[in-house]
Amino acid sequence: MEISEAIDKVLNAKKELEAAWDGNPLPSFVLNQDFKILHCNASAIEFFQTSFFQILGKDFVELFWQEEMQDEIRSNGFRSSEQSSFPVILSKFEGSFQILSRSISGDRIVVYIINLDSILLPGKREEEVRLKLALETGQNGVWDFSLRQGKAYFSPHYIRMLGFDPEHFPQNFSHWETLVHWDDREKIRSLFESYLNGSISSHDLEIRMFTKAGKIIWVWSRGKVVERDENQLPIRVLGTHIDITERKKTEIRTEAVIQMGQSSTFIDNEEGIILLALKYAIPLTESEYGIVRLYRDGIKTIETGLSKLRHHTNSQFKTIQKQSDIPKIIRELSIKLESGEKESVELILYNKRGEYEEIDFKEVELLGTELVHILNKKRTEDLLRTSEWNLQSIVECSPNGILILVEGTIQFFNRSAEILLSQNKKELQNKKLSEVFGFLNGDDPLIFLETLSNNGISPNQSVVEKNIILSNGQKRWISFWAIEIIYNRKVAILVNLNDLSKIKDTEVQLLQSEKLATIGQLAAGVAHEINNPMAFIASNLVMMKKYHEQVVSFLGNVHSILLEYKSSSEVSSLLSQWNSIDITNVLSDTNDILEESIDGASRVVDIVRSIKSFAHITKEETFVDCNLNEVISSAINIVKNNIKYNCEIILTLDANLPEIKCHPQEIGQVIINLIVNAGHAIEEKKTFGLFPETQGEKPGKIEVMSRLIPAEWNQTFVEIKIKDNGIGIPEEMKSRIFDPFFSTKETGEGTGLGLSISMDIIRKHKGKIELESIRCEGSTFTILLPTNLED
Numbered sequence: 001m002e003i004s005e006a007i008d009k010v011l012n013a014k015k016e017l018e019a020a021w022d023g024n025p026l027p028s029f030v031l032n033q034d035f036k037i038l039h040c041n042a043s044a045i046e047f048f049q050t051s052f053f054q055i056l057g058k059d060f061v062e063l064f065w066q067e068e069m070q071d072e073i074r075s076n077g078f079r080s081s082e083q084s085s086f087p088v089i090l091s092k093f094e095g096s097f098q099i100l101s102r103s104i105s106g107d108r109i110v111v112y113i114i115n116l117d118s119i120l121l122p123g124k125r126e127e128e129v130r131l132k133l134a135l136e137t138g139q140n141g142v143w144d145f146s147l148r149q150g151k152a153y154f155s156p157h158y159i160r161m162l163g164f165d166p167e168h169f170p171q172n173f174s175h176w177e178t179l180v181h182w183d184d185r186e187k188i189r190s191l192f193e194s195y196l197n198g199s200i201s202s203h204d205l206e207i208r209m210f211t212k213a214g215k216i217i218w219v220w221s222r223g224k225v226v227e228r229d230e231n232q233l234p235i236r237v238l239g240t241h242i243d244i245t246e247r248k249k250t251e252i253r254t255e256a257v258i259q260m261g262q263s264s265t266f267i268d269n270e271e272g273i274i275l276l277a278l279k280y281a282i283p284l285t286e287s288e289y290g291i292v293r294l295y296r297d298g299i300k301t302i303e304t305g306l307s308k309l310r311h312h313t314n315s316q317f318k319t320i321q322k323q324s325d326i327p328k329i330i331r332e333l334s335i336k337l338e339s340g341e342k343e344s345v346e347l348i349l350y351n352k353r354g355e356y357e358e359i360d361f362k363e364v365e366l367l368g369t370e371l372v373h374i375l376n377k378k379r380t381e382d383l384l385r386t387s388e389w390n391l392q393s394i395v396e397c398s399p400n401g402i403l404i405l406v407e408g409t410i411q412f413f414n415r416s417a418e419i420l421l422s423q424n425k426k427e428l429q430n431k432k433l434s435e436v437f438g439f440l441n442g443d444d445p446l447i448f449l450e451t452l453s454n455n456g457i458s459p460n461q462s463v464v465e466k467n468i469i470l471s472n473g474q475k476r477w478i479s480f481w482a483i484e485i486i487y488n489r490k491v492a493i494l495v496n497l498n499d500l501s502k503i504k505d506t507e508v509q510l511l512q513s514e515k516l517a518t519i520g521q522l523a524a525g526v527a528h529e530i531n532n533p534m535a536f537i538a539s540n541l542v543m544m545k546k547y548h549e550q551v552v553s554f555l556g557n558v559h560s561i562l563l564e565y566k567s568s569s570e571v572s573s574l575l576s577q578w579n580s581i582d583i584t585n586v587l588s589d590t591n592d593i594l595e596e597s598i599d600g601a602s603r604v605v606d607i608v609r610s611i612k613s614f615a616h617i618t619k620e621e622t623f624v625d626c627n628l629n630e631v632i633s634s635a636i637n638i639v640k641n642n643i644k645y646n647c648e649i650i651l652t653l654d655a656n657l658p659e660i661k662c663h664p665q666e667i668g669q670v671i672i673n674l675i676v677n678a679g680h681a682i683e684e685k686k687t688f689g690l691f692p693e694t695q696g697e698k699p700g701k702i703e704v705m706s707r708l709i710p711a712e713w714n715q716t717f718v719e720i721k722i723k724d725n726g727i728g729i730p731e732e733m734k735s736r737i738f739d740p741f742f743s744t745k746e747t748g749e750g751t752g753l754g755l756s757i758s759m760d761i762i763r764k765h766k767g768k769i770e771l772e773s774i775r776c777e778g779s780t781f782t783i784l785l786p787t788n789l790e791d
Helices: 002-023 042-048 060-064 067-077 124-136 156-161 173-178 182-196 245-263 270-285 358-397 415-420 445-453 501-564 569-581 583-614 628-643 664-687 754-764
Strands: 028-032 037-040 084-087 097-105 108-115 141-146 152-154 202-210 216-228 234-243 289-296 299-309 316-320 332-340 343-350 401-406 409-413 437-439 464-470 475-487 490-499 624-626 647-652 660-662 700-710 716-724 768-774 778-786
Touching (some): 270 358, 401 475, 437 445, 445 490, 501 583, 569 583, 624 628, 624 664, 628 647, 628 716, 664 716, 664 778
Antiparallel strands (some): 084 097, 289 343, 299 316, 332 343, 464 475
């Protein structure tokens, strides 16, 4: 019996709930997670003007909203895990509606449709009071919130600003909050929480709101606490809203222009700037898609676009490549602009919730114009940058040094100038010209260049060659050309420097070679002329010695016979005459004289042969087979007289030395230079008294050695060493002794080219010179010459 009564009570409760459900004046629906209608009441059937069976299983979103709003409702409109309330935008039905929804299980949602047109306004007296407030604030939209009761008042002007009818607009905070944009809703809730807890007494901010037609407008919200309770906590806030949509769109467009302009310097391609413009154009017009096309001569060169992804917190974008990537086009805004001769830009926006308005066209056209301007500017900057880079590359790669001087200070220089002037970047920048180099004749470099720059603009008319000395002591021949220019808005001098040192070295070497050739020809001629008389002098001396031997033998016999007959007065007279003349010693001295004369004649012949060997002239650049031992001997014979008083030469020559291809005259010149330098080093050491007294009058020693040595890659070299015990070379000068015009001798005693020319000669023979030197102990020069030049 008790179970039966319980069942009856449950059945009666069910009937009461069904009656209440069906009697509910609000159209009510039970939906599944896919928004399919599982159940609805009588008001719902009446609202849709259909039957229960026809509406059952239908998609509630498709039945109620227009197509362009459906995707947003599915993603943002309903919250399956909470209670929600939001205004209806772009409904398929006439009137103003509010949607209430609540989750009743994991996959069930109850939805109610509220017809806002049926809600009445507050009493006339309260309306009159608030009307006075509205009048006091002018034409601004006025709102009045009761913080604790949740009640609100909105002025007619404010309601019309949102697109609603003032007579059918719910005067409550919950309804108004649903009109706030998704991205700003949390901001508003936080704002009124701050009012409630008393942390603020006024506010001034910008928010976005939906209108009845689904349009997004920007409003400037200002409010202030006008009433407090006994604890001084706010209970009423009054404020205004001003529609600043047009101003805000201008700000967004201005921000877009600034960002595009700033980004154009580091965005490499035009497509990146276009996409940046679309990121602003799409929200600016409340569109969903954007495409930009670039045309040249009527042919499309670039097409790219963006798609705005639906998200309830912020806007996100996805790149699309062409119009066909857009699912369905409902509305379109197209702007085409000329960007130059035979060039144009087309900017197209798609799918705004409502129709595109005049302000949308205006802002997009302005944004497009700025985009065209920035693209053209970027192209110009890229061309200038490329031109500048090319010019800089040309300047930096120029073999000539380039300087720009402002008031005698170096403001610009290229890499060649650094190398030529033996300075690095830090040393050259902002340095006075006179601190970098000077002229040997004492002229001021700046005055010289100022005068040179005023001589004319033709390089051929104003090139001047000068011998300069650098700050590190090196000397160089430089040709100068200068002209006045404007640099950084200041009068400056552009200087072109050309290093002539190698050319001058070559000229000196050619001159030296010509001198050597002339001397060689002269020496060869003199040697030839001396050789002829010396031939018969030597021959006659030999013959005279033979005759002398015969005469000595004959006179010896005669003297013996005279001694046997010395009793005879005639013989005695002859013997006295023999003794008085001292014929015996005369004959002996004559023999010695003849021996010495023959030896002297032989030495003269050897010297002549050495001169002829050294002076032997071959065709230019022609290498001949040569025995280096002979070249060494000839060179020593030539210079021996210059050094014989201070030193002796010790020869250690490899008798098995193979012949190598070379210029004998040039190799001989190198050996002469090194031996002469060794003699000077010994003479200098002797002058300073640095030799021990036990070494006598000739303390110097010059060792000349030759030998064959193996090296890497199966190559062999002939090694020539010239070692002396002279003064040696200071450590700081070792790296400079082969530099042209560098000399340790006093001015006028040397050209400073001997070792430089020697180095060039050995390099031409594919060899090398090495130096070892210890101060006050001596120096050793080692020459290595390959036995096979082809290897």
